[in-house]
Amino acid sequence: SQQGEEDPQALSIQEGENATMNCSYKTSINNLQWYRQNSGRGLVHLILIRSNEREKHSGRLRVTLDTSKKSSSLLITASRAADTASYFCATALLNFGNEKLTFGTGTRLTIIP
Amino acid sequence: GAVVSQHPSWVICKSGTSVKIECRSLDFQATTMFWYRQFPKQSLMLMATSNEGSKATYEQGVEKDKFLINHASLTLSTLTVTSAHPEDSSFYICSAWTLNTEAFFGQGTRLTVV
Numbered sequence: 094s095q096q097g098e099e100d101p102q103a104l105s106i107q108e109g110e111n112a113t114m115n116c117s118y119k120t121s122i123n124n125l126q127w128y129r130q131n132s133g134r135g136l137v138h139l140i141l142i143r144s145n146e147r148e149k150h151s152g153r154l155r156v157t158l159d160t161s162k163k164s165s166s167l168l169i170t171a172s173r174a175a176d177t178a179s180y181f182c183a184t185a186l187l188n189f190g191n192e193k194l195t196f197g198t199g200t201r202l203t204i205i206p
Numbered sequence: 207g208a209v210v211s212q213h214p215s216w217v218i219c220k221s222g223t224s225v226k227i228e229c230r231s232l233d234f235q236a237t238t239m240f241w242y243r244q245f246p247k248q249s250l251m252l253m254a255t256s257n258e259g260s261k262a263t264y265e266q267g268v269e270k271d272k273f274l275i276n277h278a279s280l281t282l283s284t285l286t287v288t289s290a291h292p293e294d295s296s297f298y299i300c301s302a303w304t305l306n307t308e309a310f311f312g313q314g315t316r317l318t319v320v
């Protein structure tokens with residue numbers, strides 16, 4: 094089952110613009126991670142934010158986490174054609190003997206050159 | 207980052223046969239490994255979670271007898287699709303992690319059952 098819902102499902106923007114993707118989840122988490130997947134390939138880890146953190150930056154990426162609303166957002170600034178991919182949030186539960194890493198539905202991002 | 211090797215990267219098998227997929231963490235010991243399947247243009251669906259030396263925990267709706275998971279060591283987990291049928295054709299991905307870190311993913315295995 095999916096833990097998270099992402100919106101939008103698909104997003105097309107012009108190169109150079111910023112792209113924002115949102116993720117909502119249902120249960121308590123220990124951390125939330127964002128991944129990128131190019132068509133038909135494996136996943137690339139982008140950023141991990143722990144439940145006691147509110148914002149994190151990595152290069153052109155900015156992630157926020159609001160545990161009270163059970164939501165997170167991923168912002169990609171100054172988008173490039175190479176950013177075209179599917180983006181997934183994944184929520185991590187770390188209860189001993191019951192660890193889970195569950196993915197959201199994903200956002201397909203297309204950057205138009 | 208850490209490396210997870212998944213093998214084979216693709217496999218075609220006849221209906222009714224079994225297929226084994228291996229997932230190895232090459233440079234770290236994974237306390238937990240996850241197995242996912244992904245249909246085209248969809249997200250990753252968690253199938254099961256396995257901890258070394260113990261039985262795997264399967265998600266609701268995943269048949270334990272069909273998808274056999276063995277986590278023999280801290281660096282190796284295997285998924286065996288038994289008596290495969292065309293509807294089992296999918297992209298299978300394993301993931302290895304240690305507590306409260308990012309998960310490291312294998313390259314995935316594309317299974318086609320004919």
